[in-house]
Amino acid sequence: MTTTEIPFLLELVIAFFLLIGALVALLGSIGLARLPDFYTRLHAPTKASTLGVGCTLLGSLLYFSFINEGISVQEGLITLFLFVTAPVSAHMMAKAALHRRVRCVRRTRNVPWEGDES
Amino acid sequence: MIAAVIPIALTLFAIGVLLNLYRLAKGPDITDRILALDTLMINSIALIVLADIQMQLGIIFEAALLIALMGFVGTVAMTKYLLRGDVIE
Amino acid sequence: MKHLAYWLPRPLFSLFLAVLWLFLMNTVSIAHILLGLVLGVAIPFITQGFWPEQARAGHPLLVLRYVRAFLWDLLCSNLVVARRILGRTRHLQPGFVLYPVELDDEFAITVLASTISLTPGTVSTHYDAAQHTLLIHVLHLEDEEVLIQQIKTRYERPLQEMFQ
Numbered sequence: 001m002t003t004t005e006i007p008f009l010l011e012l013v014i015a016f017f018l019l020i021g022a023l024v025a026l027l028g029s030i031g032l033a034r035l036p037d038f039y040t041r042l043h044a045p046t047k048a049s050t051l052g053v054g055c056t057l058l059g060s061l062l063y064f065s066f067i068n069e070g071i072s073v074q075e076g077l078i079t080l081f082l083f084v085t086a087p088v089s090a091h092m093m094a095k096a097a098l099h100r101r102v103r104c105v106r107r108t109r110n111v112p113w114e115g116d117e118s
Numbered sequence: 119m120i121a122a123v124i125p126i127a128l129t130l131f132a133i134g135v136l137l138n139l140y141r142l143a144k145g146p147d148i149t150d151r152i153l154a155l156d157t158l159m160i161n162s163i164a165l166i167v168l169a170d171i172q173m174q175l176g177i178i179f180e181a182a183l184l185i186a187l188m189g190f191v192g193t194v195a196m197t198k199y200l201l202r203g204d205v206i207e
Numbered sequence: 208m209k210h211l212a213y214w215l216p217r218p219l220f221s222l223f224l225a226v227l228w229l230f231l232m233n234t235v236s237i238a239h240i241l242l243g244l245v246l247g248v249a250i251p252f253i254t255q256g257f258w259p260e261q262a263r264a265g266h267p268l269l270v271l272r273y274v275r276a277f278l279w280d281l282l283c284s285n286l287v288v289a290r291r292i293l294g295r296t297r298h299l300q301p302g303f304v305l306y307p308v309e310l311d312d313e314f315a316i317t318v319l320a321s322t323i324s325l326t327p328g329t330v331s332t333h334y335d336a337a338q339h340t341l342l343i344h345v346l347h348l349e350d351e352e353v354l355i356q357q358i359k360t361r362y363e364r365p366l367q368e369m370f371q
Contacts, residue, residue, distance in 0.1 A: 006120070015123040018168070022127035024285060025164060029134035031292040032141050032157055038150055039344045040301050041141075042330050044292055045157040049134075050325070051285050056127070056164045060171055063120070067174075073230045074179040075167070078186055082160065085190040087324035087331070089156055092197040094332035094344065097149040099201050109302030109348055 006066055017059030025052025037105045038097050046090040054079045124172050131168065134161050152196050159189030216255045221247035269369045276361070280326045288328055291347055302348035303332075306341045306355055309363060315370045316341075322362050329354075 006014075031044025061075040138161060142154035166182045215221060221244075228243035229235060291299060306323075310316050320331040320341060328346035335342070345354065 011119050015119045018120070018123050018127045018171075021164065022130035024289070025161060026130045026134045027289050027292060029137040029157060029161065031288070032154065033137040035292065036299070037301070038147060038153070039330075039332075040299065040346055041150065041153060042344070043288060043328060043346045045153060045160065046324055046330060047281075047285055047288050047326075048292075049157050049160045051281060053160050053164045056167055060167045063171055072179075072233065074183070074233060077227075077230055078163065078179065078183055081183070081186050081190075082163075083325070084321075085186070086160075087321035089190060089193040089197075090324050090330055091320060091332065092194055092201075093149055093153055093156070094330055096152075096197040096200040097147070098333055098342075100147070100149065102147045102149055105299075105301060109300070 006063075010062065010066060014059045014062050017055050017062070021052045021055030021057075021059060023052070024055060025049050028052060038102045039094070039104050042090055042094055042097075046086050050082055050086040053082060120171070124168055128165065128168050128172070131161055131165050135165070148200065149197075152193060152200075155196075156189060156193045159185060159192075215248065215251070217251045220251050223247075224250055266369065269365065273365050273369065276365070277322060277326070280361070284326045284328065288346065291328065299346065300348050302345050302351075304343045304345055304348065304351050304354060306343050306358060308334075308339050308341050309359075310366060310370070312370045315366045319362055319366055323358065326362075329358075 025048065028044045028048030028050075031048060032041055035041045035044060057075040057079045061072060064072040064075070135158060138154050138158045142151055142158070145151045145154055163182045163185055166178055166185070170178050170182075225240070225243035225247035228246055229239060232239050308316060308319070310319060316334065320334060323329050323331045323341070323343060330344045331341050332344050333342040334340075348354070
């Protein structure tokens with residue numbers, strides 16, 4: 001099957017979703033690589049990567065819904081699953097980091113364990 | 119147009135994966151490494167889906183779903199181990 | 208009626224599982240509908256011992272409005288976080304905020320914490336059940352009071368309406 005069968009507008013929308021998704025997810029990875037401490041790093045993947053992959057999956061959903069002439073809901077399921085689990089794993093990782101008292105940038109305000117150490 | 123966009127998107131995700139690997143190798147604390155693995159998992163799902171569109175298969179959602187499940191369970195298990203020193207109580 | 212409540216502890220959850228099974232299989236044949244219904248009845252029945260508390264569903268219209276507001280905020284927050292990531296990281300002022308939770312329902316608190324994690328530059332890190340507080344890490348903290356008020360009016364009030 002060739003991609004020329006897809007109407008131009010739909011093709012534009014799918015390409016838009018795939019490109020934006022990839023850009024946003026790359027942003028999340030850049031944030032993961034360059035932000036200064038663990039707690040700030042946590043922000044980038046939980047938001048950006050989830051939204052980016054969500055956009056990519058949405059593009060794929062539109063594409064396969066058209067190609068196979070039926071709505072393919074499985075991408076929707078993966079997206080939903082990612083959106084439900086991302087905050088949970090972020091919460092668990094933050095909890096673990098707090099438990100281990102992972103060092104944070106010195107200018108961080110209201111560090112919870114500041115009072116009882118040193 | 120889609121045929122032109124997919125290689126670009128694949129490249130962007132590949133750069134993302136390289137950045138995750140950098141954090142995985144460097145990460146000062148073990149929580150950084152867990153976070154890098156979690157992000158790696160999310161990016162690999164996107165890579166799988168893009169490759170699926172590229173190759174016109176439409177059959178590897180099961181793989182993507184499995185990676186999503188395993189990645190989540192793995193992340194939670196590792197953090198649980200850090201928190202309690204035990205995975206199953 | 209007692210028997211029905213015994214065999215079907217969570218009717219909505221059972222329906223959700225059956226529909227989820229059909230989505231997973233991507234087909235609507237009689238055999239899969241039956242299998243989905245069997246799973247939908249069996250799984251809540253077997254696992255109900257693990258989660259005794261009952262989660263209530265809110266009014267569908269309110270849920271839709273909340274989801275719409277949430278998706279919009281998700282997009283906006285991603286733009287904001289993107290600017291922070293690409294900009295100079297030296298000017299970031301990260302901080303922790305202790306947020307007083309007013310909700311009682313455990314499910315509602317879970318939804319609130321998840322929403323906070325996915326929207327503007329905040330990640331919920333620790334929930335203290337005794338003190339009813341949620342410890343939030345903020346990527347760029349400007350004013351604590353403003354942030355707390357914002358979360359209160361945008362997310363907690365609608366959730367309160369939904370679950371009470």
